[in-house]
Amino acid sequence: MTASPDAVDTGDRGTLTISEKAIEKIAGQIAMETPHILGATGGFLGIGGHHDEDSRPKVKVRLHGQMASIEVSAGVRYPTPLRTTTDDLRERIRSGVSSRTGVDVRHVDIDITSLVGRSASTDRRELE
Template sequence: MTPAGPPAQENTDDPGARGSLTISERAVERIASHAALEVDGIGGSAPRVLGVTVGAEEAERNVRIAARITGAVVALDVRLSITYPAPVGSTAESARTHLISRVHALTGLSVSKVDITVTALHRAVVTPRRIR
């Protein structure tokens, strides 16, 4: 009879030995949508059905993102609005750079491209003054 000892410890230093991780396209879309709103001057986009905008284009809406994952690489198609009078080109480029770094940091996926469509320009939200 052999003495019972502690169970054999598996080597968990190798990440591949612990199992696999699959991140869905929907999860990447949600992560990227929140990351885009971290950029100053970026707002959301109204949903579209058959190419027609449904509802108003409001800055408070979510940024619309479609993600396509191939292996460990993701491509993003982004629909967003920008606060006027922010420069459209540099604001969109800031959003692109931020999305690439945040999506990679939060998912481990490399971002191959970020296509951005600016759907609207919004005036900065100004809190109305109250008269007493």
Template sequence: MTAPAGSAPPAPADGPPEPGGVPAREPAPAGPAPAAVPPELRGRTDIPERVVARIAAQAAGEVPHVHRVRERGALAPGGTQAVVHDELAFLELDVSVDYPVPLRHVAEEIRRHVARRVHDLTGLAVGHIDIGVTDLVPSRGDDTS
């Protein structure tokens, strides 16, 4: 059977026609969502200790009054180090701090900020952070020479 002259053909069951006479397709109904795989079965993510140490050093450098964070190198013992056991990180940082500032206050701020950044970026909890203040850097207005 044909449609009367001047009338549009009936729309197909899967949606109204688009301009140009092509029928629109409606999305297929979603089936049941696949069951979520528990995190412990999805796989393992390993974050090397040197990466955790780099994150910690970067984060320590973001704290006000921290002048420099010493990186660990093959020829330079000390510096920033990380040890990771399971989901727990232990950190050592060597920092230069502006003078004069209360060192214990700056060290506590470093601990808070570094622990938060390491956890946010790696998911690791931070057990403790040892901080060595290796140098005091005079503020621009305080010339001690």
């Protein structure tokens, strides 16, 4: 396969800059889509908020060149195995962020800020 004569050299196309905030949003979206992981919503100054599956968990990204360290603060559904659930989240964030941005994710530290039971997700109870 030969390059077309109109093709521009990759070095002349310009640069693509991805900010920490963009990676934070991508990682937060991946975390939100991970089963049993909950994000915090509502409240004022950390008071009165609650965790649900429709909110993005809090994510902090630190970039070092093309490598990133990510810190996630999230709630987890209780009782699910915390090690397995967070390992799954870590792997999804690593592979998801790397594939979408090209940034190599080295560390994903996860802080479990809340454990939410089955009945605590809403103010209603399921009828058996």
